[in-house]
Amino acid sequence: MTAMQRVGFGSHYAVHLPAPDDFAFWRERARGLVQCDVPPDRVSWIEPGGTGDLFDPDGPSRGEKRLPAPPADPRPVRASQRFLTIARSAALHTDPARFGLLYRLLWRLQSNPRLMEDKADIEVRRLEELAKSVRRDAHKMHAFVRFREVAEEDGTPHFVAWFEPDHHIVRAEAGFFMRRFANMRWSILTPRGCIHWDGETMREGPPAQRSDAPGGDPVEDLWRSYYASIFNPARLKVGAMLSEMPKKYWKNLPEAELIPQLIAGAQAREARMVASGSLDRGERPSSLEGLGAAIHTCRNCPIGQLENRAVMGEGPLGAPLMIVGEQPGDQEDQAGRPFVGPAGQLLDDYLQAAGIDRSTAYVTNAVKHFKFTWKGKHRLHQSPGAKEIDTCRWWLEAERDLVKPRLVLALGASAARGLLGKTVSITKARGTPMHLEDGTELWVTAHPSYLLRLDGPAREEQARLFAGDLAAVKARLGELAG
Amino acid sequence: MVQQTLRQKLEILTDAAKYDASCASSGTAKKNSLGGKGVGSTEGMGICHAYAPDGRCISLLKILLTNHCIFDCHYCINRKSSNVARARFTPQEVVDLTLNFYRRNYIEGLFLSSGIVKSANHTMEQLVEVARILREEHDFRGYIHLKTIPEAEPEIIHQAGLYADRVSINVELPTTSGLTRLAPDKNAGQIEGAMGRTKARIVEAKDERKRFRHAPRFAPAGQSTQMIVGADDANDAAIIGKASRLYGDFGLRRVYYSAFSPIPDASAVLPLKRPPLLREHRLYQSDWLMRFYGFAPQEVADAAEADGNLPLDIDPKLAWALKFRESFPVDVNRAPKEMLLRVPGLGTKAVARILASRRHRTLRLDDVARLTVSVAKVRPFICTVDWRPTFLTDRADLRGLLVAKSQQLELF
Numbered sequence: 097m098t099a100m101q102r103v104g105f106g107s108h109y110a111v112h113l114p115a116p117d118d119f120a121f122w123r124e125r126a127r128g129l130v131q132c133d134v135p136p137d138r139v140s141w142i143e144p145g146g147t148g149d150l151f152d153p154d155g156p157s158r159g160e161k162r163l164p165a166p167p168a169d170p171r172p173v174r175a176s177q178r179f180l181t182i183a184r185s186a187a188l189h190t191d192p193a194r195f196g197l198l199y200r201l202l203w204r205l206q207s208n209p210r211l212m213e214d215k216a217d218i219e220v221r222r223l224e225e226l227a228k229s230v231r232r233d234a235h236k237m238h239a240f241v242r243f244r245e246v247a248e249e250d251g252t253p254h255f256v257a258w259f260e261p262d263h264h265i266v267r268a269e270a271g272f273f274m275r276r277f278a279n280m281r282w283s284i285l286t287p288r289g290c291i292h293w294d295g296e297t298m299r300e301g302p303p304a305q306r307s308d309a310p311g312g313d314p315v316e317d318l319w320r321s322y323y324a325s326i327f328n329p330a331r332l333k334v335g336a337m338l339s340e341m342p343k344k345y346w347k348n349l350p351e352a353e354l355i356p357q358l359i360a361g362a363q364a365r366e367a368r369m370v371a372s373g374s375l376d377r378g379e380r381p382s383s384l385e386g387l388g389a390a391i392h393t394c395r396n397c398p399i400g401q402l403e404n405r406a407v408m409g410e411g412p413l414g415a416p417l418m419i420v421g422e423q424p425g426d427q428e429d430q431a432g433r434p435f436v437g438p439a440g441q442l443l444d445d446y447l448q449a450a451g452i453d454r455s456t457a458y459v460t461n462a463v464k465h466f467k468f469t470w471k472g473k474h475r476l477h478q479s480p481g482a483k484e485i486d487t488c489r490w491w492l493e494a495e496r497d498l499v500k501p502r503l504v505l506a507l508g509a510s511a512a513r514g515l516l517g518k519t520v521s522i523t524k525a526r527g528t529p530m531h532l533e534d535g536t537e538l539w540v541t542a543h544p545s546y547l548l549r550l551d552g553p554a555r556e557e558q559a560r561l562f563a564g565d566l567a568a569v570k571a572r573l574g575e576l577a578g
Numbered sequence: 579m580v581q582q583t584l585r586q587k588l589e590i591l592t593d594a595a596k597y598d599a600s601c602a603s604s605g606t607a608k609k610n611s612l613g614g615k616g617v618g619s620t621e622g623m624g625i626c627h628a629y630a631p632d633g634r635c636i637s638l639l640k641i642l643l644t645n646h647c648i649f650d651c652h653y654c655i656n657r658k659s660s661n662v663a664r665a666r667f668t669p670q671e672v673v674d675l676t677l678n679f680y681r682r683n684y685i686e687g688l689f690l691s692s693g694i695v696k697s698a699n700h701t702m703e704q705l706v707e708v709a710r711i712l713r714e715e716h717d718f719r720g721y722i723h724l725k726t727i728p729e730a731e732p733e734i735i736h737q738a739g740l741y742a743d744r745v746s747i748n749v750e751l752p753t754t755s756g757l758t759r760l761a762p763d764k765n766a767g768q769i770e771g772a773m774g775r776t777k778a779r780i781v782e783a784k785d786e787r788k789r790f791r792h793a794p795r796f797a798p799a800g801q802s803t804q805m806i807v808g809a810d811d812a813n814d815a816a817i818i819g820k821a822s823r824l825y826g827d828f829g830l831r832r833v834y835y836s837a838f839s840p841i842p843d844a845s846a847v848l849p850l851k852r853p854p855l856l857r858e859h860r861l862y863q864s865d866w867l868m869r870f871y872g873f874a875p876q877e878v879a880d881a882a883e884a885d886g887n888l889p890l891d892i893d894p895k896l897a898w899a900l901k902f903r904e905s906f907p908v909d910v911n912r913a914p915k916e917m918l919l920r921v922p923g924l925g926t927k928a929v930a931r932i933l934a935s936r937r938h939r940t941l942r943l944d945d946v947a948r949l950t951v952s953v954a955k956v957r958p959f960i961c962t963v964d965w966r967p968t969f970l971t972d973r974a975d976l977r978g979l980l981v982a983k984s985q986q987l988e989l990f
Contacts, residue, residue, distance in 0.1 A: 214938040215931035216945035239625050243682045255681060275610035276619040315678050321585050325592035327630040331855055336633025351628055359631050
């Protein structure tokens with residue numbers, strides 16, 4: 097018995113499907129056709145409004161015949177469970193050739209029952225691709241349907257969503273939403289048909305338009321706030337977002353309208369960091385010159401935004417001693433050099449007395465910009481806050497990393513905080529060396545401007561302590577060098 | 579103080595929660611709201627309802643109950659000494675937010691964590707109260723992930739597991755010395771003790787479910803943890819070792835890695851350099867190698883470079899293959915599954931497809947191309963009937979050929 101005997105040579109059949117997602121109807125017709133031995137190239141599958149198999153050169157017009165009646169003792173048509181599962185999904189695809197493909201595979205399965213295992217087969221692969229994109233579409237529907245609440249006349253809330261699926265999945269996915277929102281009244285409107293659930297029964301409706309759905313919901317403002325706040329601008333990965341949430345979905349997602357501004361904000365932040373030379377504080381300039389250029393653009397704390405200029409440290413690379421003060425003052429700001437004002441002169445005197453050559457030391461400040469308030473025409477010094485010192489610590493560490501001093505001398509509490517990251521008491525900390533994280537020795541003493549503010553015996557006492565500290569540093573430097 | 583609006587609180591407490599990496603909602607017991615009074619379902623696979631421009635999935639409403647905290651962990655933006663804006667939700671506010679978001683299909687459920695206020699016990703009770711109201715008063719059947727506080731009484735943590743799908747306790751840092759230095763109020767022994775107890779409860783509850791149909795579930799989606807990468811000096815090999823020990827000892831579902839990201843108002847004790855984000859990605863890849871590709875922790879560590887860190891320019895599987903070239907090329911028509919899984923560019927799905935289809939045909943390179951994402955990546959390491967990578971696996975510049983050219987991100 098051959099196909100030709102039963103259906104006659106050249107017969108062509110066109111099967112009109114009642115709905116584009118009617119797998120059960122396809123299954124029944126396909127079974128009958130296989131039983132009548134109608135080979136795949138003799139069948140066109142036409143969905144509502146479609147023209148059938150576009151790849152059939154003769155078109156469906158050739159044979160709009162009645163389908164043959166199956167023989168009286170039909171042989172069983174077999175298909176693997178795997179085929180059924182995948183075919184059920186693939187049938188929902190919008191590809192007009194899908195039913196033809198399904199039939200070709202069903203046809204081949206009769207002689208090769210394990211065909212579906214041959215993943216390298218082109219048709220098997222195509223079927224799996226179709227099923228995969230339908231599954232993805234369904235998954236995106238679960239994810240991106242957004243209900244908006246409207247109050248019905250009887251006062252009960254009704255949740256309505258507008259969604260645009262790529263494939264014929266609406267009816268198939270109704271169950272998911274029913275199981276999830278079983279006790280809610282909801283409707284999902286789509287251009288491929290609608291589903292309505294009233295808490296007890298599911299109804300289907302004709303295709304809808306976006307204007308049929310409600311225009312907004314007050315809770316969306318909260319949701320947008322959540323979306324904007326959960327975003328971490330330090331790690332922009334637009335590609336990763338786009339691959340999972342392509343732009344085609346954006347128009348129906350209330351939160352998506354924020355995306356352009358969130359990205360622009362994060363990029364502006366990145367650009368500021370690049371401009372400040374710190375590259376998100378990831379990379380430090382590799383030379384003192386580079387550092388000197390970069391600190392001028394630093395606006396990471398409010399001090400950087402005052403009318404002032406950054407003052408870079410000065411001294412040779414590899415200086416054994418690094419002296420750290422608090423911040424540039426009025427005169428340092430004008431000169432662009434550290435420790436040139438009254439406190440600087442006092443420091444010079446004491447250094448000389450202790451036998452330390454300032455030109456061999458690297459002199460800098462914990463904070464690179466001058467913090468002040470205007471008092472008439474004068475700029476009045478203000479102490480930097482802990483936050484500002486901690487922000488500027490990055491620069492100080494960068495300098496220390498380049499200069500690599502053996503010993504660091506912190507003048508005053510601000511300098512000590514800049515180096516240690518925590519506040520220490522000068523009275524307690526002075527006189528004994530401490531160790532920084534990398535092992536470098538840290539000595540702490542008062543700031544010379546402190547001496548300038550004192551008078552009489554108090555000043556004498558402090559001057560003695562200050563000189564003593566410097567002498568100890570000098571001695572220790574000798575030991576370290578030895 | 580001016581009364582904060584719900585929206586302001588939401589912004590503050592979301593911002594405070596975003597450094598937690600996990601947002602998973604998968605792998606829990608199946609449930610739905612049919613026959614119940616409320617909303618919610620979980621059907622195995624988690625759903626990402628949105629993606630933020632940082633590429634991360636938004637599946638759960640991830641917030642803190644409060645960001646007030648009596649602890650002073652240096653890496654944490656909510657530590658006592660940080661001067662971030664503080665806010666506090668009432669349990670009812672969290673419940674209402676969760677339900678309002680859930681009904682509109684924005685989320686799969688709630689991931690609730692909290693700063694420590696008053697005491698660990700008090701805080702944990704508040705977290706449990708939120709879950710209780712959701713489950714008992716609103717019959718909520720969506721996903722709940724509760725962060726548990728290891729310092730709290732085991733009894734309260736137990737309550738959490740009865741309401742939540744997943745519980746998690748953060749180990750925070752890969753080394754005990756790092757923890758002592760950066761989280762002075764936390765204790766490694768206490769954290770692992772709590773994880774051990776949670777594991778025991780999960781195993782117990784599973785066993786009871788087998789014998790009694792109505793035995794209560796306990797954290798059906800298991801427990802997970804999070805480690806901060808780059809805040810202390812642990813290298814990748816040490817982190818991988820720690821993770822595999824955690825998987826083994828505590829039956830964890832997941833170990834999350836969070837690249838220490840520069841937080842506003844950072845503590846000065848922290849390193850000033852942030853680790854590259856790619857490092858986090860490489861750690862996740864190595865995690866996958868151990869969980870799905872049959873790599874032993876030591877083998878992943880072998881792929882690391884001399885400093886114990888995984889290379890950033892190539893993935894750990896390729897790094898391993900380049901180091902152990904004598905194992906290649908692999909014959910896709912004959913090699914056992916374990917060896918196919920070692921081929922760079924072949925994922926678990928591609929390997930399954932190869933195994934299935936080679937029973938039906940002798941594979942050619944074209945066939946392999948249809949079964950994989952990129953045959954170019956696979957080619958140097960396999961042979962087929964019509965393909966042998968002559969000399970390719972022996973070339974000294976192979977790495978250069980395989981490393982993707984670095985690309986500048988396009989303006990968006």
